[in-house]
Amino acid sequence: MASSLFFKRPCTLILILFLSVTICCKSEEDAMDIVTEAMACFNDPHLYSTCQESYRLKAEGRIVVPAEAVDDYCGGPCLQETKLVLQCLHNILSNFRFYNGATLLKVGQALERGCSHDENRGDFNTLENFEHPGLDDDDHTKSDYGKKITLSVYLLVITICVWLFFDRQL
Incomplete structure (x- = not known):
C-alpha cells in the first residue's frame, strides 16, 4: 500500500508539472497567429482608408512625410489613421517592435514630435526620443x-x- 502511494504522488506531480507547462506556455503557432494578426493592422481598410499610401506607417517602422506635406499629414486623416494603426498593434501585442527596432512608444512620440508646432515639426524619426533624452522605453x-x-x-x-x-x- 505504501509503495503504491509513493508512486502515485510523483506521478501526480509530474502530471501537474506537464500540464502547467503546456497550459502556461504559448505554442509557436499561437505566437505566429498573434504576429499575423498584428501585421494585418497595417493593411486594415477600416484603419487606413484615406491616407496616401506613401505616408502610411509600415512594419519597417518609418514614417516618411516630405516637408511640404507635413501640414496635410498632421491636419488630415493620416495622423488619426496612423494612431489607429498604433492602437490596433498595441491591442494585439503591446510590446510590438517594428523591423527597425522602434517600439510603439517611440513611434507615438515621433508622431507627436513630427506634428508639433515647434522646431521639431516634420521630424518623424522613430528611433530617437527628443522629448525625454535617455528614456529607455523598454523598462516596462x-x-x-x-x-x-x-x-x-x-x-x-x-x-x-x-x-x-x-x-x-x-
Missing part, C-alpha cells in the same frame, strides 16, 4: 510574458523537488 517590457513563464516553471519544479524531498523524509 523587461519582465515580459516569456520571462514570467520561464520563472514560474522553474519555481514549480523547485517546489515539487523540495516537496518530494521532505515527503520522503517523513
Whole structure:
C-alpha cells in the first residue's frame, strides 16, 4: 500500500508539472497567429482608408512625410489613421517592435514630435526620443510574458523537488 502511494504522488506531480507547462506556455503557432494578426493592422481598410499610401506607417517602422506635406499629414486623416494603426498593434501585442527596432512608444512620440508646432515639426524619426533624452522605453517590457513563464516553471519544479524531498523524509 505504501509503495503504491509513493508512486502515485510523483506521478501526480509530474502530471501537474506537464500540464502547467503546456497550459502556461504559448505554442509557436499561437505566437505566429498573434504576429499575423498584428501585421494585418497595417493593411486594415477600416484603419487606413484615406491616407496616401506613401505616408502610411509600415512594419519597417518609418514614417516618411516630405516637408511640404507635413501640414496635410498632421491636419488630415493620416495622423488619426496612423494612431489607429498604433492602437490596433498595441491591442494585439503591446510590446510590438517594428523591423527597425522602434517600439510603439517611440513611434507615438515621433508622431507627436513630427506634428508639433515647434522646431521639431516634420521630424518623424522613430528611433530617437527628443522629448525625454535617455528614456529607455523598454523598462516596462523587461519582465515580459516569456520571462514570467520561464520563472514560474522553474519555481514549480523547485517546489515539487523540495516537496518530494521532505515527503520522503517523513
